[in-house]
Amino acid sequence: MSSPGLPTPAGQGAPPPATGGPARSARSSALRRTLPGSLAWHLGSLAILAVILYPVVWVIGGSFKRSEDIVGSLDLLPSDPITSNYTRLTEGIADVPISTFFTNSLLLAVGSVAGILLSCSLTAYAFAKIRFAGRNLLFTLMIGTLLLPYHVLLIPQYVLFRNMGMINTYTPLLLGKYLATEAFFVFLMVQFMRNLPKELDEAARLDGCGHFRIYWSIVLPLSRPALITSAIFTFINSWNDFMGPLIYLNEPEKYTVSLGLKMFVDQEAVADYGGMIAMSLVALLPVLAFFLAFQRYLIDGMATSGLKG
């Protein structure tokens, strides 16, 4: 909901190497040819950047406005900035301190990332590196689960977890992540592992490694880009997940940030848009931090993947 679009401004804003082009012609003519061109290019990119950044700036500006000035107003910046939207957050919502929501969300997100990384990579290793009976069939079935809409599973899963007495705990939200049920990540890692040279694990096998050793010492380190991609996506998905926490958690003390955000506004009541916007900005920070911390490895991994390891 709130996080996509992070990579976009950078991608859009990158200027092409238009300036270093035709150096052979006379200086004046080069100026004539490149200056209007590059000027137009830069102005164009800046215009696009402004369009893309407008909502972001609006939200930041909105967090310093009064609630009644937020909705329906197109003004970017507040005419009379206030900070009460942020100080209001320290009071908590519905008698629950805001930090509770963040702790819960963080717990779920980190738990999900750990689960996905362990279970999906292990499963992917089996699919990519081990020949066993029914491998192709199982792989197809697993890919098939991608086609199942979430809503088909919603009620059966709910009944299942209810019968196991796990409603109002975090288990329903985490268990699947530790059992490699996220077919997309398994698929991503399988594709990545298939491209790792076979010679590496053959060499390891000759040296006496078993599957777990090959998985742990050879394949996993080489799969770092795929793992980091999965980690970033999982973190963001878990942080933004609304439907899962909505139906499985029954006490405001256990709510996540995405549920907490919804507590500010109801159609019947006086809506606190200011508080909601301030909190959504604060809620953005962990995702942003996680992305910034790991995207470095992502690019790094892409550049060095191959036979170096």
Add this chain to the structure above:
Amino acid sequence: MQQGGNVERRTILKAAGASLAVAGLGATATACGGGSGSGDGTVTIRYSWWGADDRAERINKTIALFEKKYPKIKVKTDFQPYLDFWKKFNTQASGGNPPDVFQNAIGFLRKYDAKNVLLDLSEQVKAGHLSMDGFRAGLDKFGEIDGKLLGVPVGSNSMALVIDKPVYTRAGVTAEQGWTWDDFHAAMARIRDRTGRAGDSGMYGVMYLYDLYLRQNGKAFFTETGLGFTEADLTEWWTRAEKGVKSGVYADPRKVAQIKPKSALSAELAGSEFTWDNFTVRYTSEGKSEYGLAPIPTTDGKKTGQYLGSLMLSASKRTRHPEEVAQFIHFMVHDPEVAKIMGYDRGVPATQAQYDAYQPTDPVNKAIAAYEESLVKAGVLEPITPHPGGADICESAFLRIAEEMAMGKRSVDEAVKQFFTESKTALAG
């Protein structure tokens, strides 16, 4: 090395087994704890409702009062905004795990009764855990369907014309009890001409207003099983609306859509809007003007067709503690202290005791109380229109299709056909 690998595998398998066992233990533990009876006779009931932060703080205070008076009953609350509430409720109800007691509205009674979700509270009334005495204006009958008591009203609201007072003064328009639709339309045109603002925000999409219009003419929006009007009726209503939009008597639907979720009234696009009287509270906080309540126009100069709408508390059929749930509902609708905390948050209190206990001090809530009293005095209140299962879907379809018609995306005839098709499907289900 081969050996090492095997050892590792074994340890991992062991670890996995151990963690599964732990998970299993955890599961049984929560199964016991999550159930609601424990050794010392304390029971826990789950109470869900829709609303936001402000309502949550009030409700938490009333629950603290309740738990003090009934130390053996613990109440756990859970709330979401309106739409998310019903998503969650539907999943839980289908999964056999609905909350013990929950906030409900009249439009949902038949729907969930048909799905066997609601508890018939009349048994508890007989047993003396819940009293249905002392309700105002016949509200005690509101939650009764086919002889079953499926909901207990906590407050009442009625449809009103919420007006921007300074705009009405500037245009020289006064709205009096018993004014007719012709008077109303003349007033809307006058507001447009004198203040340069549309008179009304778009009444053609408000199902509850059209219901009143139909009732003034001896019909109603719903019968017990289906729609209570014909395609010709709706064509007439929407043809008039289309003209109103074109002539600027009603606000430009595009602008109205743009400023959502702010209302057209508080965004100063229109001089008035038909809605429930308690919405004035929201408009006052959203808008900069002063808002008042005006009566619903009539067809014959007398009958407005109005009735009280209401939020209720319902219990779920699966609750293991019907007695405690009934005691909880009883406390919430009769206790005067609860009324002082809740104010008019869920409508004007349903019981006389609670109504007397809370005297509003701010002008907005005073106006709501005065409006409700004026309705009782004018003697215009009638029994409520039945709400068949699917009524909630019809309401949102009515609003959406009316908007599309007003924006010119559909002709009136197409819109009418579309509404009848959609509502037939909804009401058949």
